Amino acid sequence: MRSGELAAAAGVNQQTLRYYERRGLLPEPDRSLGGHRTYPPEALERLRLIKAAQRLGFTLAEIAGLLSPHWTRPGLQETAAAKLTEIEARIADLTTVAQTLRQALTAGCQDLTTCAHTPTCPLPLT
Incomplete structure (x- = not known):
């Protein structure tokens, strides 16, 4: 799914996707031959988890830690x-x-x- 489609499905804008990538909340997506970002279906679920955690009051730093497979x-x-x-x-x-x-x-x-x-x-x- 392309970045615009993912952003629309998750209810965020494309800049949010890039910001989450920079923060390590969203893995860097693959690129199409034309250079467009392409996200796997799991990216939508991850975005929904991030937004749900934010609604519960978690900071992005806390969310990054909770989503990291290396943080125990x-x-x-x-x-x-x-x-x-x-x-x-x-x-x-x-x-x-x-x-x-x-x-x-x-x-x-x-x-x-x-x-x-x-x-x-x-x-x-x-």
């Missing part, structure tokens, strides 16, 4: 556990932010400077 530690279990801990911490932080914003709305804060000088200001200015 940390494996998926350890990497997923670390990512879950990171995501849960971010959720806790975002929950605090949401609560503070709700308090700011309830307090009727109209102006940050004015609100900061009132005892009911819920915004963390320290």
Whole structure:
């Protein structure tokens, strides 16, 4: 399959394919006699795995490690556990932010400077 076909099937652009090749996420494809990149059917599955891992919050570096046949530690279990801990911490932080914003709305804060000088200001200015 040519790069345009693969990109369309995976929902990415052709520059993404080249970027993933440079990062080692996607193996260098064969070339046709005309110099066009030709990818095997497995490339689409690999791209889908990459995109699914990105949606779960994995970085490209983490994904490269998980996809590498030479990388044995940390494996998926350890990497997923670390990512879950990171995501849960971010959720806790975002929950605090949401609560503070709700308090700011309830307090009727109209102006940050004015609100900061009132005892009911819920915004963390320290």
